[in-house]
Amino acid sequence: xTVHYLEDLTPGQLYRTASYTVxxxxxxxxxxxxxxxxxxxDPEVAKQTLFGELVASGWHxxxxxxxxxxxxxxxxxxGFLGAGVENMDWPSPVRPGDTLRAxxxxxxxxxxxxKPDRGIVRIRTTTxxxxxxxxxxVTAKVIVPKRHPGA
Amino acid sequence: xTVHYLEDLTPGQLYRTASYTVxxxxxxxxxxxxxxxxxxxDPEVAKQTLFGELVASGWHxxxxxxxxxxxxxxxxxxGFLGAGVENMDWPSPVRPGDTLRAxxxxxxxxxxxxKPDRGIVRIRTTTxxxxxxxxxxVTAKVIVPKRHPGA
Numbered sequence: 071x072t073v074h075y076l077e078d079l080t081p082g083q084l085y086r087t088a089s090y091t092v093x094x095x096x097x098x099x100x101x102x103x104x105x106x107x108x109x110x111x112d113p114e115v116a117k118q119t120l121f122g123e124l125v126a127s128g129w130h131x132x133x134x135x136x137x138x139x140x141x142x143x144x145x146x147x148x149g150f151l152g153a154g155v156e157n158m159d160w161p162s163p164v165r166p167g168d169t170l171r172a173x174x175x176x177x178x179x180x181x182x183x184x185k186p187d188r189g190i191v192r193i194r195t196t197t198x199x200x201x202x203x204x205x206x207x208v209t210a211k212v213i214v215p216k217r218h219p220g221a
Numbered sequence: 222x223t224v225h226y227l228e229d230l231t232p233g234q235l236y237r238t239a240s241y242t243v244x245x246x247x248x249x250x251x252x253x254x255x256x257x258x259x260x261x262x263d264p265e266v267a268k269q270t271l272f273g274e275l276v277a278s279g280w281h282x283x284x285x286x287x288x289x290x291x292x293x294x295x296x297x298x299x300g301f302l303g304a305g306v307e308n309m310d311w312p313s314p315v316r317p318g319d320t321l322r323a324x325x326x327x328x329x330x331x332x333x334x335x336k337p338d339r340g341i342v343r344i345r346t347t348t349x350x351x352x353x354x355x356x357x358x359v360t361a362k363v364i365v366p367k368r369h370p371g372a
Contacts, residue, residue, distance in 0.1 A: 106288070108300070129280065149259070
């Protein structure tokens with residue numbers, strides 16, 4: 071495992087996560103707790119909805135993506151501390167049996183003006199399914215400590 | 222329960238959800254599955270982190286908010302179908318025992334040019350804790366059907 075500090079990051083760096091296969095029962099369990107809509111819960115009823123089939127909640131896709139990021143080889147000094155999200159899209163739905171993986175690209179590094187021990191890093195995460203179709207694109211602002219505060 | 226279509230929505234409309242109290246065990250269970258970082262899992266270890274105490278994953282706060290929205294009295298024609306998120310912030314952390322509620326404000330209504338049966342509605346959701354401090358602010362684009370397609 072590699073721990074990265076602000077000085078270690080450069081725009082254009084790309085970090086890949088492992089992959090994870092999501093099953094029907096998990097999609098339904100997440101939806102029952104957090105997003106109980108028919109297109110996430112019932113394969114039959116989902117056929118009559120806009121999706122035409124059962125798909126995962128977009129927040130479940132985000133949760134799986136977060137889990138992949140937190141479990142990846144590259145860690146940040148204080149962990150993955152989100153200061154906010156700039157935008158988020160779900161270009162394709164996630165279906166039962168899909169295998170997801172994520173790529174994180176460093177977009178921009180901004181040292182903090184008020185707090186000399188840290189900076190904000192803009193990272194774009196793209197989650198892909200097993201057909202390399204993007205299922206989630208999220209750009210987040212992450213708080214990253216400096217290795218040498220004040221330098 | 223009221224089902225709303227595109228024609229029923231006006232900028233400035235405000236919809237409130239019920240409230241929900243989140244307990245330590247739930248914060249830890251969510252984190253174990255989706256965001257296993259020490260500041261979401263272990264009250265003792267969390268004291269040594271930037272937060273100084275155990276707090277909920279921001280994605281858990283979003284999940285609870287989604288559950289409150291989906292369970293509210295006001296429903297949209299096709300359900301809460303997110304076409305994307307414009308931005309998202311977590312102004313204050315959520316702690317064990319906090320009681321959350323959300324307010325949804327309609328910001329803008331854009332009928333689709335290509336698909337005459339629907340439009341995109343920009344909605345800003347603010348989730349508050351029991352001290353009326355905002356813990357989540359998210360602006361989403363939601364797909365809403367017209368009551369009279371093509372009109």
